[in-house]
Amino acid sequence: MGYHWAFLILLLSISCSASTLVDKSFKQCMLTRVVGSNSTSIERIVLNSSSSQYTQALDSLIQNPRWLNSSRKPFLIITPIHEPEILAAIACSSKLGLQIRVRSGGHDYEGLSYLANTPFVMLDLVNVHSIAINLTEETAWVQAGTTLGELYYRISQVSNVHGFPAGLCPGIGLGGHISGGGFGTMLRKYGIAADNVLDAHLIDKDGTVRDRKAMGEDLFWAIRGGSATSFGVILKWKIRLVKVPAIVTAFTIQRTLEEGATKLIHRWQQITDKLNPDLFIRVVAQNSGANSKTVTAIFNSFFLGGIDRLIPIVKASFPELGLQAKDCIEMSWIQSVLYFGGHSKEDPPEVLLQRTKSNSFFKGKSDFVKVPIPENGLEGIWKMLLSEDTLALMIMEPFGGRMNEIPEPAIPFPHRKGNLYNIQYMVIWEEKGIEVSNKHVKWMRMLYEYMTPYVSKSPRAAYLNYRDLDLGTNKLDNISYTEASVWGEKYFKGNFRRLAEIKTKSDPVNFFRSEQSIPLLR
Numbered sequence: 001m002g003y004h005w006a007f008l009i010l011l012l013s014i015s016c017s018a019s020t021l022v023d024k025s026f027k028q029c030m031l032t033r034v035v036g037s038n039s040t041s042i043e044r045i046v047l048n049s050s051s052s053q054y055t056q057a058l059d060s061l062i063q064n065p066r067w068l069n070s071s072r073k074p075f076l077i078i079t080p081i082h083e084p085e086i087l088a089a090i091a092c093s094s095k096l097g098l099q100i101r102v103r104s105g106g107h108d109y110e111g112l113s114y115l116a117n118t119p120f121v122m123l124d125l126v127n128v129h130s131i132a133i134n135l136t137e138e139t140a141w142v143q144a145g146t147t148l149g150e151l152y153y154r155i156s157q158v159s160n161v162h163g164f165p166a167g168l169c170p171g172i173g174l175g176g177h178i179s180g181g182g183f184g185t186m187l188r189k190y191g192i193a194a195d196n197v198l199d200a201h202l203i204d205k206d207g208t209v210r211d212r213k214a215m216g217e218d219l220f221w222a223i224r225g226g227s228a229t230s231f232g233v234i235l236k237w238k239i240r241l242v243k244v245p246a247i248v249t250a251f252t253i254q255r256t257l258e259e260g261a262t263k264l265i266h267r268w269q270q271i272t273d274k275l276n277p278d279l280f281i282r283v284v285a286q287n288s289g290a291n292s293k294t295v296t297a298i299f300n301s302f303f304l305g306g307i308d309r310l311i312p313i314v315k316a317s318f319p320e321l322g323l324q325a326k327d328c329i330e331m332s333w334i335q336s337v338l339y340f341g342g343h344s345k346e347d348p349p350e351v352l353l354q355r356t357k358s359n360s361f362f363k364g365k366s367d368f369v370k371v372p373i374p375e376n377g378l379e380g381i382w383k384m385l386l387s388e389d390t391l392a393l394m395i396m397e398p399f400g401g402r403m404n405e406i407p408e409p410a411i412p413f414p415h416r417k418g419n420l421y422n423i424q425y426m427v428i429w430e431e432k433g434i435e436v437s438n439k440h441v442k443w444m445r446m447l448y449e450y451m452t453p454y455v456s457k458s459p460r461a462a463y464l465n466y467r468d469l470d471l472g473t474n475k476l477d478n479i480s481y482t483e484a485s486v487w488g489e490k491y492f493k494g495n496f497r498r499l500a501e502i503k504t505k506s507d508p509v510n511f512f513r514s515e516q517s518i519p520l521l522r
């Protein structure tokens with residue numbers, strides 16, 4: 001029996017003395033591997049459940065407190081600052097047979113970066129967030145623990161005509177975001193974040209770092225939107241910055257059902273993917289919480305240019321919206337980041353550097369729409385939203401433009417030509433308790449069931465970054481390719497098999513595994 005299996009079995013017996021032994025062995029292993037370390041420096045970054053900083057470290061980035069009191073907590077939390085500590089933490093976990101979960105921004109919808117049903121080490125990259133921008137090359141090297149807010153802020157500090165096409169929420173970590181795709185207001189112009197990655201540093205289970213050249217094109221393909229966490233730990237990404245005008249424009253127009261929201265959304269579906277790629281108009285359809293009387297459609301738009309150019313484009317393609325210059329606000333790109341990130345555009349951009357946690361509970365799901373939903377189908381959705389006694393919403397984000405030009409196999413993220421828009425369903429509640437939680441999750445599953453005739457089929461596609469364990473999960477002790485195909489083909493369509501082939505070659509012992517990791521082919 002191998003050395004690490006002996007430790008794992010000891011740990012699984014959950015006796016206090018066994019975990020103390022593993023804890024000691026882990027720290028000893030770190031001491032040996034991190035040159036210049038001593039027991040104080042290792043104690044500072046290796047936290048067990050009796051460390052005073054353990055709970056603070058675990059809860060500090062929680063976005064969905066559904067699992068706050070879960071028993072699936074990490075055996076150890078490692079909070080490295082320097083690269084050698086990260087490499088050592090991975091190699092020591094592997095040596096001792098401990099599973100590893102990596103957390104960059106902590107936004108995983110199902111908490112997979114900080115929860116597991118098996119003893120595991122959580123590698124927390126919160127302190128690993130340096131950014132090196134090269135404006136001449138129009139590129140940046142960005143460490144995985146960097147948040148989108150920090151990246152956007154740092155870009156804006158050196159240029160008012162550059163940006164990066166990724167998600168809207170400033171607290172999202174680049175480690176998880178690019179690993180699953182990553183899209184926001186500029187996807188119709190520049191594609192998604194993973195389309196704009198030029199190189200990466202990936203760490204394998206032995207703690208070896210490989211760049212694009214050393215890892216090879218297959219592995220480099222897989223980590224861009226194909227669940228990088230199945231292949232290793234991303235230390236940093238090299239990204240391509242994109243050009244933005246000095247002035248961009250945003251607007252938000254709201255219509256209730258009584259004000260004709262249904263017809264307007266119905267019309268929006270016909271034109272949204274065909275609009276000028278500089279223009280992004282999304283719709284958020286939501287109730288107003290308990291006892292809602294109506295659904296409100298919020299048309300929320302970003303435009304790469306000024307009002308003078310925007311108005312004629314919208315008048316020609318979507319006159320029903322009735323957009324006027326007074327509805328529009330011109331701003332810099334970084335102000336648009338604030339506007340879409342839940343701040344006021346007048347807020348100091350430094351607020352983007354803050355990391356936040358959320359006290360609201362949620363369940364999310366996703367779909368892709370290829371054919372406009374008929375008006376009676378939309379009316380059925382509104383009935384569902386009004387039947388829920390807490391905040392429930394659908395965020396519909398347009399595709400088309402650049403997304404139509406990138407072939408499905410270019411990177412693992414396969415949702416390209418033929419998709420009109422993506423739907424993110426969200427139900428959000430404040431009350432604690434398993435019964436309340438089950439009630440809202442059940443409602444969400446009913447809405448998803450209702451949507452079946454209106455969304456993509458064979459497979460019914462889903463977006464990895466809106467992770468949904470209802471789609472299926474691996475049995476961690478015996479991961480089957482056939483069983484995993486059920487959820488894998490929803491996220492990756494025809495790219496799933498290639499991901500499994502690359503996984504089989506690059507991690508044949510399946511060290512990097514989770515409830516939705518890419519399986520080995522067997």
Ligand SMILES: Cc1cc2nc3c(=O)[nH]c(=O)nc-3n(C[C@H](O)[C@H](O)[C@H](O)COP(=O)(O)OP(=O)(O)OC[C@H]3O[C@@H](n4cnc5c(N)ncnc54)[C@H](O)[C@@H]3O)c2cc1C
Nearest residue numbers: 104105106107108113167168169173175176177183229234
């Ligand atoms: C409030 C909110 C708003 C969002 N808005 C958007 C949006 O606008 N657009 C969009 O596309 N998505 C959005 N998302 C989804 C988000 O992109 C994903 O949840 C993403 O995976 C989060 O990355 P993270 O690093 O913050 O999360 P984490 O929870 O840290 O990680 C997510 C997954 O990636 C793995 N991982 C993390 N770091 C690494 C690493 N360094 N190497 C390998 N694997 C790693 C984790 O183990 C986990 O499996 C949003 C999520 C939330 C909660």
